[in-house]
Amino acid sequence: MNEITLSNTAPTGERLEATFLPEGGMNLIRYRLGDIEVIDPATRPLFDERFAGLGALIGPHFHHRQEIPMNFDTSLFPHIAKVFAQGKKEPFSHGIARYVPWKYVASTTQIKGRLQGGDLYKGVPLKTFEGQDFDLSFEARLHPDGLFIEYKIESEKPSVLGLHYYYRLSGAGVIHSTVQKTYRDQQEWKPLPEKWVKEGHLHFTLPQE
Structure with missing residues (x-):
């Protein structure tokens, strides 16, 4: 997957970086100030297995849905077989946003992404997986004093958005x-x-x- 790294200089003179995987659900895989890493790299195996861990997105739904559409070929997503083997019924925990590639444009300090229900994943509209049509927008701007994120949605049904970031904290x-x-x-x-x-x-x- 193509990594997009935003960079700037903090007031302390240290290098500030934020790295996203727009093709991997717009996951924030690294966020560091100098030698200090804020995102927990130990959660990378969760991302590789089922798109959890690191800096994942939530949306358009949170956790598990009451009504789960299953009118698609589950083999399109290899992680689904592992999830079902654990006895879980929800194939896309926390929403489709973290499981598919985003359209995006980026500069050295900013990335803008968009994900719509009509976008195709392996020939299938995303609204088929999510059970509703939607229009998601994501914008991250890396300023000298930190990372600023704007995450919005327009949707057919009530939706929930969020950032499910795993922080690496010392003390x-x-x-x-x-x-x-x-x-x-x-x-x-x-x-x-x-x-x-x-x-x-x-x-x-x-x-x-």
């Missing part, structure tokens, strides 16, 4: 992000715990669950 760390005040737990919307929220931002100290 303690902090996730700081702009978020909504609520999160969805199955079919129920719940407020974020107050200890995690500061002035409209998520402030999550690691390690904890």
Whole structure:
């Protein structure tokens, strides 16, 4: 697969790099500052086996669907036989976005990708695998102060998007992000715990669950 590496220079003068595999579900396989690697390379076998691990995408659905379309030849995706052998019914856990090649354009500091339900994978429209039509867009910009990602969808049915990144952390760390005040737990919307929220931002100290 063709690797696309974005590069920039951090305020410290160190080299900042982010490497994506657009042909492998737009997976973020490396993100490093100088000699510090942020993405956990130990999860690469999961990616090679079934498109999990490293920096995978979520979408257009999360985890397993209640209604799973199976009107296609499952041999188009070698990982499906392994998943079914484990007793699982969902062939595309977390959505089709991570399992197929994306259309993309890239520069030294930016990559833009698009994935649509009408795109063909081995002659079959992606909406056949996902069970709905959709239009996904992904844009990553590597600035001197970090990686900025915009990930959006228009779809026939309610959809969920996300970033399922496996971080390589040494000791303690902090996730700081702009978020909504609520999160969805199955079919129920719940407020974020107050200890995690500061002035409209998520402030999550690691390690904890």
